[in-house]
Every structure is written in structure tokens, then in C-alpha cells.
Amino acid sequence: MSREETVQKHPAMGLVVISKTSHGGTGRASRxxxxxxxxxxxxxxxxxxxMESSVSRSLSNDWHHQGRRLLELRMSTAQWAQMVSSFGNGNGTPVTLEYITRDGPGRIEPYPDPPSKIEQFEQEVEASVASNTDxxxxxHAEIARLIGSGKAxxxxxxxxxxxxxxxxxxxxxxxxFVVEQHKERMEQTVAEAKIEVEAYVTETLGRLGRRALLEQLQDRQGEPVLPGDGFDIEIG
Incomplete structure (x- = not known):
């Protein structure tokens, strides 16, 4: 078995990491x-x-190493579900860019709060009504002109x-049209909220279930059980 290590690098080598993040805190951050x-x-x-990557060869195995970060983006649970279930469909899924490098701008300023859709639709209705009123x-002015002329x-x-x-x-x-667009947008927002709630509930139940299982095993065995330890569970 050779212990000599070789390292290979190439601009096309890359690694991708997918993670879930919780955003808590107090005040505005808690929202x-x-x-x-x-x-x-x-x-x-x-x-x-x-990220960029390199691969080293040692102990008869390939070891991938993280390099410089190239791109970081964030999305909601609903956007993630939409992305992975829509291969080749539509114009793409919206994501929030947070970091771009390799001739890019680097860290990107946080995305601001979106405008109120209710206010947007109100403004669009007002603009539509104003245009039709004109x-x-x-x-009305043409009718007044004909009345003034005494002949039509x-x-x-x-x-x-x-x-x-x-x-x-x-x-x-x-x-x-504006009312239908507003209705569709509200239905989309409700569906997105349902996905977010379901994902949160599923994650919370899973976390509580794992904690309860560990507590039961500790009570039975009388010794600490660390996450990731191997154990057998008998049912019945």
C-alpha cells in the first residue's frame, strides 16, 4: 500500500454543498x-x-478538498421543491444570490423586504380605473360638444x-384581469406558506423524536448514547 500522496487541480473541478439554515433571534430577526x-x-x-476543488490520491483512495468559494445562494423550502421537480420547465426558479467570486462582486448586500403585493395590486387597479375613466x-366631452352644436x-x-x-x-x-392575477398570487403565497409550515413541522417532529429515542435508550442502558452510535432496537 503506497502512502505517497499526489494532488490534482483543474479549473473544472468543483464541489457543491447543500445545507439547511435556521434564522432565529429577537426582534426583527425573529421574523x-x-x-x-x-x-x-x-x-x-x-x-x-x-466551491473550487482539488483531489488528492493517498492510501489507495481519492480525497476531495474544498477550495475557494465561488457561489452561494439561498432559497426557501418551496423554491427548493420547485427547482428539483421542474427539470427543463419554465424560465427557472427564483433564488437569492449571496456571494459570487471568480471575477464577480464577492459578497452581495442582503435582499430587502419585498413590496406589499396588496399595495401593488391596489396601485394597478387605480391605474386601470384612471385609464378607463379618461x-x-x-x-362625455364628445356628447357635450354635439349637444352644444345642436346637431348629431x-x-x-x-x-x-x-x-x-x-x-x-x-x-x-x-x-x-387584475383581480384574477391577485387571486393567483394569493393562492401561490398560501401554497408556499403550507410547504414552509409542513417542512418546519416535519423537522421539529424529527428532532423531538430523535431526542425522545435517545432518552429512552439512556434510561434502558443506564449510560449515555451519543448520536451516530450503532444500536439495535427490539420491537415487541
Whole structure:
């Protein structure tokens, strides 16, 4: 068995690390962190880190070593689920970039709180109503002009009828569109929140279950049992 170690490096070598992070604390920090593409603040997130790598050969085995960090990004549990279940579909899953190097900017400033979707939809409804109101004002002004002139021909009435119909149709369709978009966004937010809650509950139950199991084994064996120790459990 050779103990001589050889090290190989190449720009294409890399390592990726996926981890879960809890964001607790007091005050504002206890609300979690904002993430791009999400209306929620998150207390549990998934982090992906890509690093340069090298490989050494010793003791008849390959040993991979971490090198310089190249990229770090963070996503919610719902975004993680969307990413791994949508191969080749859509335009991609939103993620929050935190670090880029190798000719990149390095550490990236934290992502700010997203704007209120309710306020955004309110502003869009107001803009839509204002635009359609302008059309109705134009029709109203044309009616006033014809009344002032004391005569209205068939062509004038046809034009009024057409413009009034366009204004009514635009008002109905734009309002319906904005309401439907708001409904879809709220349903998406609710679904995302459910995934976050389910992930938190699953993680908490698993942690409590492991703790309870260790306590039971300690009581039975009368000695400490460390996580990762091998043991057999008899049922019945």
C-alpha cells in the first residue's frame, strides 16, 4: 500500500454543498429573512454553495478538498421543491444570490423586504380605473360638444357608440384581469406558506423524536448514547 500522496487541480473541478439554515433571534430577526421571489419572511432556508476543488490520491483512495468559494445562494423550502421537480420547465426558479467570486462582486448586500403585493395590486387597479375613466371622459366631452352644436349625425352617434363600448369593455376586462392575477398570487403565497409550515413541522417532529429515542435508550442502558452510535432496537 503506497502512502505517497499526489494532488490534482483543474479549473473544472468543483464541489457543491447543500445545507439547511435556521434564522432565529429577537426582534426583527425573529421574523426570518426575505428572499427573492417570495412574499414571505423565512425562518428555515436552503443554502447552496459551490466551491473550487482539488483531489488528492493517498492510501489507495481519492480525497476531495474544498477550495475557494465561488457561489452561494439561498432559497426557501418551496423554491427548493420547485427547482428539483421542474427539470427543463419554465424560465427557472427564483433564488437569492449571496456571494459570487471568480471575477464577480464577492459578497452581495442582503435582499430587502419585498413590496406589499396588496399595495401593488391596489396601485394597478387605480391605474386601470384612471385609464378607463379618461376614455369615458372623452366620450362625455364628445356628447357635450354635439349637444352644444345642436346637431348629431348618424356617423357621430356611431362613433360615440363605438367609443363607449370600447371603454366599457376595457374597464371590465382590465379589472377582471387584475383581480384574477391577485387571486393567483394569493393562492401561490398560501401554497408556499403550507410547504414552509409542513417542512418546519416535519423537522421539529424529527428532532423531538430523535431526542425522545435517545432518552429512552439512556434510561434502558443506564449510560449515555451519543448520536451516530450503532444500536439495535427490539420491537415487541
Amino acid at each position: 426570518g429573512v426575505p428572499l427573492f421571489g417570495s412574499d414571505l419572511r423565512h425562518t428555515e432556508t436552503v443554502s447552496i454553495t459551490v 376614455r369615458l371622459k372623452d366620450v 349625425g348618424k356617423r357621430d352617434l356611431e362613433a360615440l357608440h363605438r367609443n363607449l363600448g370600447l371603454a366599457i369593455s376595457a374597464n371590465a376586462s382590465s379589472a377582471t
